[in-house]
Amino acid sequence: MSAAPSVIPPPHPVSVVGIGADGWSGLSGGAREALRGAEVLIGGARQLELLPPECAGVRVAWPSPLRPAVPRLLAEHRERRIAVLASGDPMFYGIGRALAEELGPEGLYVLPHPSSTSYACARLGWPLEDTEVVTLVGRPAARLVASLHEGRRLLVLSADATTPATVAALLTSHGFGPSRMRVLEQLGSEAEAYADGIAESWAHAPGDRLNVIAVECWATADALRLGAVPGLPDEAYEHDGQLTKRHIRAATLGALAPAPGELLWDVGGGSGSIAIEWMRAHGSCRAVSVERDPARAERITRNAERLGVPGLRVVTGRAPAALTELPTPDAVFIGGGLTAAGLLDACWEALRPGGRLVANTVTLESEALLGERYRLYGGELTRLAVAHAVPVGGFTGWRQAMPVTQWSVRKSSAPVSASVPVPGDRT
Known part of the structure; x- marks a missing residue:
């Protein structure tokens, strides 16, 4: 369901006209008619310059921020009759989204x-449906990392002429230096130009600011493999020992069951691994990691950027007080501080009906608390044990690693029972 418009719709629908680098000559008859008939023409300065004098409407350039x-x-x-100019398809990373949010599709x-x-x-002969598109327009380059997989084809929408060099350096620093890069400039115009090379030896000078980067991903033999499912290698994270280990992490993300667009609270973030892998599950997944220790909070931010989810929000503070202003979560993970007074109740109350809560612990005190809540609310209570092979003499x-007790539950829409007193000690 679309959001309610925040602006009163004008008497006439706003025409939103996509225009390419070929300018006026590349427009359809209908698009030209809409632009000729507009009393106000809104667009970027470059786009407005592409229009001929016969488009007589008042020209208004978008300010910054737009x-x-x-x-x-x-x-x-x-x-007045308004026409808005957009680059290419207005509904594909374009102004069409913002206009639809304000006016509604009608x-x-x-x-x-x-x-x-x-x-x-x-131009490349690539099937569009098999090609992943990543935009770096107004977004940090680090978000490209989450899309790097051996043999994958990517199209990167550049922010400006310096983006290709930035992408080449990022690929090289993450073990994808052998990847082939092609920069395609001024697509659709008579001035089309191309640059071809390998990321680790990229030496092309910046060209036109209107460019798209095609990347064929190839990794070095010793590059750390970051798969598309939860359970990244522990060595992918910078940590001080406060890390949900790989196999437990995979089981935890399985219980949390991330879905596109959902928001996770990661309470007691540690190294941020649960929140990071939640966000890597889908590009629209969101997460807030709450960590009381400032040094660990900074470490979470570094891990998020290095692993391709720089949009992770990190809140430095002690739960439950630090939770009060956060948006309603679809899922909550509690990885530490379970016995802090009021924490579990606060997380449960904040969770939307149908949302999921998962809590892990290795202590008897917290395990007793989870047993109480399991009897009250149901769900699943699981003991996770992992052992690793190690040398014993010859x-x-x-x-055996310390066993982890995990409680996972889905919140019913039915009224919740009165909260149960919990021990006042902290972990």
């Missing part, structure tokens, strides 16, 4: 143009 200006400009000109008349990704795949034997 998003906060959208409702103001729509309201200011709502009594307030728009969208006339798309082929996107830069469509042009790129046409032989090999098993070394």
Whole structure:
């Protein structure tokens, strides 16, 4: 269901016209008609310069930052026929999304143009449906890391002319130096240009700011393998020992069951591994990691950037007090501090109906608390035990890690029973 419009729709639908690097000559008859008939033309300065004098409407360039200006400009000109210019397809990482959020889809008349990704795949001979698109426009380059997998084809939407060099350095630093890179500039125009090379030896000077980077991902033989499912190698994380280990982490993420667009609270973040792998599950997954120790909170931020989810929000503070202003979670993981007074109750109360809560512990005191809640609310109470093979003299034997007790439960929409008193000690 679409969000309620925040701006009163104008008397006429706003025309949203996609335009390419080929300018006016590449537009359809309908798109030209919409631009000729507009009384107000809104777009980037470069896009407005592509229009001929016959488009006589008042030309308004987007200010920076753009998003906060959208409702103001729509309201200011709502009594006039408005046409908004967008690069390529307005609904693909374009202004069309912001306009639809303000006016609703019925307030728009969208006339798309082929996107830069469509042009790129046409030039490369790549099936678009098998090609992952990552935008770095207004976003940190580190988010590309989550998409790096051997043999994968990526199209990277550049922020400017310096982005290709940034991408080459990032690929090399993460073990993907052998990847092939092709930079495609001014796609769809007579000025199309291409640069080809290998990431680790990329030496091309910055070219045109309108470019798309095609990457064929190839890793070095010793590159750390980061798979697409939970349970990344422990050595992928910087930590001080406060790390949910790989096999327990995989089981925990399985119980949390991340889904696109959902929000996780990771309470007692440690090294941030649960929140990070929650966000790696899908590009739209969101997470807040709450950690009371400032040094660990900084470490979580570094781990998130290195592993491709720089959007992870880190809150430094002691739970449950640090939870009060956070948005409603779809799932909560408690990895530490279970016996802190009021913590489990606060997490349970904040969780939406149908949401999931997972708590892990290795102490008897916290295990007793989880047993109480299991009897009250049901769910699953599980003992997880992992052993690793280690040298024993000239032989090999098993070394048992501390067993982890895990409670996982889905919150019913039925009223919750009165909370149970818990021990006041802290872990």
